[in-house]
Amino acid sequence: MLLKGRNLVKSEDFSVEEIDQILSLSQNIIENPSKYSRVCEGKLLATLFYEPSTRTRLSFESAMCRLGGSVVGFSEPNSSSVSKGESLGDTIRTVSCYADAIVMRHPVAGSAEEATKYTEVPFINAGDGGNQHPTQTLTDLLTIKSLKGSLENHTIGLCGDLKNGRTVHSLVKSMSRYKGIKFIFISPDELKMPKYIKDAIQEQGHAYYETDNLDEVLGSLDILYMTRVQRERFENQEQYEKLKNYYILNKSKMQNARKDMLVMHPLPRVNEIDVDVDDDKRAVYFKQAKYGMFVRMALIMKLLGIKEVQNDLEEVAID
Ligand code: NCD
Numbered sequence: 220m221l222l223k224g225r226n227l228v229k230s231e232d233f234s235v236e237e238i239d240q241i242l243s244l245s246q247n248i249i250e251n252p253s254k255y256s257r258v259c260e261g262k263l264l265a266t267l268f269y270e271p272s273t274r275t276r277l278s279f280e281s282a283m284c285r286l287g288g289s290v291v292g293f294s295e296p297n298s299s300s301v302s303k304g305e306s307l308g309d310t311i312r313t314v315s316c317y318a319d320a321i322v323m324r325h326p327v328a329g330s331a332e333e334a335t336k337y338t339e340v341p342f343i344n345a346g347d348g349g350n351q352h353p354t355q356t357l358t359d360l361l362t363i364k365s366l367k368g369s370l371e372n373h374t375i376g377l378c379g380d381l382k383n384g385r386t387v388h389s390l391v392k393s394m395s396r397y398k399g400i401k402f403i404f405i406s407p408d409e410l411k412m413p414k415y416i417k418d419a420i421q422e423q424g425h426a427y428y429e430t431d432n433l434d435e436v437l438g439s440l441d442i443l444y445m446t447r448v449q450r451e452r453f454e455n456q457e458q459y460e461k462l463k464n465y466y467i468l469n470k471s472k473m474q475n476a477r478k479d480m481l482v483m484h485p486l487p488r489v490n491e492i493d494v495d496v497d498d499d500k501r502a503v504y505f506k507q508a509k510y511g512m513f514v515r516m517a518l519i520m521k522l523l524g525i526k527e528v529q530n531d532l533e534e535v536a537i538d
Pocket of ligand 1: 485
């Protein structure tokens, strides 16, 4: 199927082959950024952020600007007609009249799916409540592929708030489509990976192991994916206070990890990774943020049907 004109709501919306196309275009852009600096001239991306964001919004906006396109949108819903009571459907219909693609983050799980009923242009979910965050997953896949060489045969530990963290939901669903992946879910009892995600990976024939003890499994991991305890998803703030510092990865714990283990984190970090880990070459979370911009450049190009630049003189259609 063509990627041109499609929506991205959940990480399974694109096939493994389609994801491969996006990752390889991202790698091409990383190698030749200047060749892509005008391919989206005249195109407009709308970023509608109903929830706070640093990396996702700014990496999308940087991505579009670095492709030569332009950006409109809001980062604060109170500055839009949402504050006058406008429905999500009416907002999306209206923005569809102006922009060539829409990126939306919203606090309600399922709102991205809902928005696709109204959009006339490619729609990208930038996080819907505790549900999914598929472009963070593209970021994570590009990071793993670039730094580990392959998306197959890894033991990946996901640690922290696995109940409310949308990044880990999308990542696990996506990684479960590759061969030889072992999942280790590391969380306190209160923040365990939801059953529907565990069922989905079992259906793909993968085993998983659950524990609340990071030290017990750290030495067996190829990748450690840390997450923050999602304060905004807690109804009971006392429970958040009790759980927020459950895991703190620091330099001394890192001595027990493999020499080539990657420490990833979608960011923002709170206390779960001590700053004394930042200088460790295995800590790749800021690199990961940079990969996020390149993969979003590739995603925008694909959904808009922009041709891949082959060399200085010639352009070849990729879809
Ligand atoms: C994540 C998110 O918004 O879900 N951040 C991001 O997009 N990189 C992770 C988080 O907020 O913990």
